Amino acid sequence: MSQREWIEKDFYKELGVSSHASADEIKKAYRKLARDLHPDANPGDTKAEERFKSVSEAHAVLSDPAKRKEYDEARRLFASGGFGQGGGGFNPGAGGFGQGGFDINDLFGGGGAAAGDGGLGDIFGGLFNRGAGGGGATRTTNRPRRGSDVETETTLEFREATLGVTVPLRLTSPSPCTTCHGSGAKPGTSPRVCPRCNGTGIVSRNQGAFGFSEPCDDCRGTGSIIDSPCEVCHGNGVTNRTRTITVRVPAGVSDGQKIRLAGQGEAGLRGAPSGDLFVTVRVRPDKVFGRNGDDLTLVVPVSYGELVLGTTVSVPTLEGRVGVKIPAGTADGRVLRVRGRGVPKRAGGAGDLLVTVKVAVPQKLDDPATEALKTYLEAEKASGFDPRAGWAGA
Ligand SMILES: [Zn+2]
Numbered sequence: 001m002s003q004r005e006w007i008e009k010d011f012y013k014e015l016g017v018s019s020h021a022s023a024d025e026i027k028k029a030y031r032k033l034a035r036d037l038h039p040d041a042n043p044g045d046t047k048a049e050e051r052f053k054s055v056s057e058a059h060a061v062l063s064d065p066a067k068r069k070e071y072d073e074a075r076r077l078f079a080s081g082g083f084g085q086g087g088g089g090f091n092p093g094a095g096g097f098g099q100g101g102f103d104i105n106d107l108f109g110g111g112g113a114a115a116g117d118g119g120l121g122d123i124f125g126g127l128f129n130r131g132a133g134g135g136g137a138t139r140t141t142n143r144p145r146r147g148s149d150v151e152t153e154t155t156l157e158f159r160e161a162t163l164g165v166t167v168p169l170r171l172t173s174p175s176p177c178t179t180c181h182g183s184g185a186k187p188g189t190s191p192r193v194c195p196r197c198n199g200t201g202i203v204s205r206n207q208g209a210f211g212f213s214e215p216c217d218d219c220r221g222t223g224s225i226i227d228s229p230c231e232v233c234h235g236n237g238v239t240n241r242t243r244t245i246t247v248r249v250p251a252g253v254s255d256g257q258k259i260r261l262a263g264q265g266e267a268g269l270r271g272a273p274s275g276d277l278f279v280t281v282r283v284r285p286d287k288v289f290g291r292n293g294d295d296l297t298l299v300v301p302v303s304y305g306e307l308v309l310g311t312t313v314s315v316p317t318l319e320g321r322v323g324v325k326i327p328a329g330t331a332d333g334r335v336l337r338v339r340g341r342g343v344p345k346r347a348g349g350a351g352d353l354l355v356t357v358k359v360a361v362p363q364k365l366d367d368p369a370t371e372a373l374k375t376y377l378e379a380e381k382a383s384g385f386d387p388r389a390g391w392a393g394a
């Protein structure tokens with residue numbers, strides 16, 4: 001099994017477990033499948049035989065905590081696009097990794113020359129091959145490589161998001177360790193080719209009638225062994241680099257929106273262009289305002305009397321306050337529109353402010369007010385008003 005296959009295969013799916021499955025769940029799932037698919041139980045069934053091999057392969061990786069961790073990490077980095085999408089931007093035309101039709105070599109725009117394991121050796125050079133010894137890493141090391149896209153998130157206050165803001169972003173992303181230049185080996189030493197798998201990262205084993213291939217235990221599938229690990233990256237060949245950039249967030253962004261900053265991702269190698277930075281914006285809810293597209297929403301408490309007689313109330317907007325006229329006889333819950341006082345639009349102008357009136361009922365009234373209200377209710381009745389006239393439940 002090549003490293004490339006290792007990433008392309010969904011071992012969790014093979015075993016029918018979730019990627020969060022416990023060691024126990026994995027063991028159980030494997031045992032059941034192994035029993036069902038065992039060649040002794042399915043003589044002459046080549047499909048079952050194939051499945052049996054795949055399941056065993058999946059189990060070999062997932063049952064080993066170290067291998068599983070490495071596998072998860074590689075898949076996570078791959079799925080997140082952390083290793084660069086040659087085509088740039090989100091949702092590559094192929095439908096993304098994991099759909100079956102995605103060719104790893106597409107990532108580099110490489111094609112022919114990069115075919116085979118060379119492409120993957122390039123991507124995972126730091127993680128798997130540790131820069132030397134394994135697969136085709138050495139063949140491709142000198143090729144320029146577009147920098148990886150980077151994804152990050154920032155949380156804004158409601159008003160910052162609606163009005164636009166400039167925020168500093170601290171980015172931490174893996175990059176080749178500068179001490180060992182990505183080899184993972186202490187300066188002055190170098191990784192040696194794993195003698196057990198001869199640098200392939202794979203060992204074959206015969207079990208009964210079958211030959212199995214699985215990641216080499218000695219080198220954890222990397223093909224090389226580091227006798228004295230680099231002290232800075234602990235043999236990973238990768239360290240986290242932190243940088244701060246300033247991002248101008250345009251007015252009117254909404255929660256969950258992604259902003260693309262071209263060329264702000266990881267630097268390219270050997271003169272290749274940088275990747276892009278994608279910032280997902282999170283917006284904290286506001287105490288006063290809500291948002292509906294470009295419109296701002298606001299609830300204003302009013303008294304019954306104010307709705308009956310009409311009044312003007314002062315309400316906040318994003319900038320300053322505005323008087324909202326409530327006409328006499330306005331129903332509770334009605335929405336009043338203040339044009340142009342909503343969220344600024346990118347094309348110019350702004351949405352509206354939608355003010356909902358909501359009657360606040362006094363919980364306690366003093367004697368004069370209570371008396372006045374009683375007198376009022378009698379007068380209201382005498383005038384012929386019946387709140388439940390025409391009500392279906394009457
Ligand atoms: Zn290092």
Ligand SMILES: [Zn+2]
Nearest residue numbers: 194197216219
């Ligand atoms: Zn090995």
